[in-house]
Amino acid sequence: xxxxxxxxxxxxxxxxxxxxxxxxxxxxxxxxxxxxxxxxxxxxxxxxxxxxxxxxxxxxxxxxxxxxxxxxxxxxxxxxxxxxxxxxxxxxxxxxxxxxxxxxxxxxxxxxxxxxxxxxxxxxxxxxxxxxxxxxxxxxxxxxxxxxxxxxxxxxxxxxxxxxxxxxxxxxxxxxxxxxxxxxxxxxxxxxxxxxxxxxxxxxxxxxxxxxxxxxxxxxxxxxxxxxxxxxxxxxxxxxxxxxxxxxxxxxxxxxx
Numbered sequence: 001x002x003x004x005x006x007x008x009x010x011x012x013x014x015x016x017x018x019x020x021x022x023x024x025x026x027x028x029x030x031x032x033x034x035x036x037x038x039x040x041x042x043x044x045x046x047x048x049x050x051x052x053x054x055x056x057x058x059x060x061x062x063x064x065x066x067x068x069x070x071x072x073x074x075x076x077x078x079x080x081x082x083x084x085x086x087x088x089x090x091x092x093x094x095x096x097x098x099x100x101x102x103x104x105x106x107x108x109x110x111x112x113x114x115x116x117x118x119x120x121x122x123x124x125x126x127x128x129x130x131x132x133x134x135x136x137x138x139x140x141x142x143x144x145x146x147x148x149x150x151x152x153x154x155x156x157x158x159x160x161x162x163x164x165x166x167x168x169x170x171x172x173x174x175x176x177x178x179x180x181x182x183x184x185x186x187x188x189x190x191x192x193x194x195x196x197x198x199x200x201x202x203x204x205x206x207x208x209x210x211x212x213x214x215x216x217x218x219x220x221x222x223x224x225x226x227x228x229x230x231x232x233x234x235x236x237x238x239x240x241x242x243x244x245x246x247x248x249x250x251x252x253x254x255x256x257x
Contacts, residue, residue, distance in 0.1 A: 052090075072110075152190075167205075217254055 111131035
């Protein structure tokens, strides 16, 4: 049942209370039948349906089944999607700012160009998602699983990925400044050209990682596992290395005398 805060409620024939604002915003969408909207809000099931451009900001959709649905360009700002099933869902360019997606399953989803800034993704499953140019700034993603996902060119500045899995993920040319990756599993990750300025990578698993041209200025790699990882083309300045030593090898090159 949808939970309404500061919004009027209506009761449908089955006795289920619905947020009037959610109903009106969805019903007004061109081509979106009101009965489909009501069915979704009541049943929280919309498998393989088309909700492109839908306005669901602030709605409570905990446990919803949106498998293979299209939510391209949808407004899901502050929407609750706790434990939602969203495998293969199209969320391209969707706005999920401050959305709650804890323990949701978005495996195989399209998140390219989406906004998940300040979203909560604790324990979420995002295996092999297509998420190029994704905005994850200040997101909370502890214990989430991004195995094999394409996050190239994305922004993870200030995000928390402590004890998360980014194994075999592609973060080439991504910005991870001030990101928190304490004890994260980053085995086989691609960070070519990535900006990790100020990142916390203590005790991270960075075995077999690709770091060509990665910038580790002011980063912390204390006790990180770098077995079989080539550091020769990475860039370091005021970087605490795995053994605790400070590396200033490339300060001049990086404009930090």
